[in-house]
Amino acid sequence: MSIPSLTYRCTACDLLGSDLALHRPRFYLHFESEVLMRATMGWCYTCAKPTVVERFFDVFEVRELQEKILRARTRLADEALNASAKSNWWQREQRATDAITLLETEIENATNTLRRLRHLAAIFNERIAGPHCIECFSEDWTPLPPSSIDAEYCPESASPVKLGFQHPGCGGEITVENDVRFFMKWKPQYFDFEGFPLNTPVTKEQ
Ligand SMILES: [Zn+2]
Ligand SMILES: [Zn+2]
DSSP, rough: OOOOOEEESSSSSSSSSEEEEGGSOEEEETTTTOOOEOEEEEEEETEEEEEEEEOOOOOHHHHHHHHHHHHHHHHHHHHHHHHHHOSHHHHHHHIIIIIIHHHHHEEEHHHHOOOOOOOOHHHHHHHHSOBTTTTOOSSSEEEEEOOOOSSSOOOOOOOOOEEEETTTTOEEEEEEEEEEOOOOOOOEEOOOOOOOOOOOOOOOOO
């Protein structure tokens, strides 16, 4: 099994970077809870390369999720009504398994994400440090523009595409291309809620 990733290069120098580390699971330990860190790719001015940076979230993201849940609940109520209006019992059954299960899963996923965001909000409220590079902990970074190509492996679009970001201090253009790495089993990494790694590895009780 392999996981897709993006490779970053520069048109003017031999810079080489990857978003592979983005796939590593990282958790904040907040009292008794483990809260999944959200991360994205940024340009770290201290590391002078593309790195994984912490991603906070904004209120719009929360609102979007709340609206998504509301819409799915309305559709769920409609589906239940439509299903009961069907004349054949098997049509009702089929309807229920297909659409209703799908909507219920959608609601459950969105509710879980919302719960995680609320927990993150509680952590970030207590936090002094801003979002930082997870390699050097510098807050001196800027987000990299989203890539116009997907990280999914797709050989016909494997040629480098300009990212729309200039290599700072070099002037070349950062390009991005698909890549495939063999399966790597990342060990989870644990952080305190200021986003600094915890030295002692945490073993979860089973
Ligand atoms: Zn360069
Ligand atoms: Zn850095």
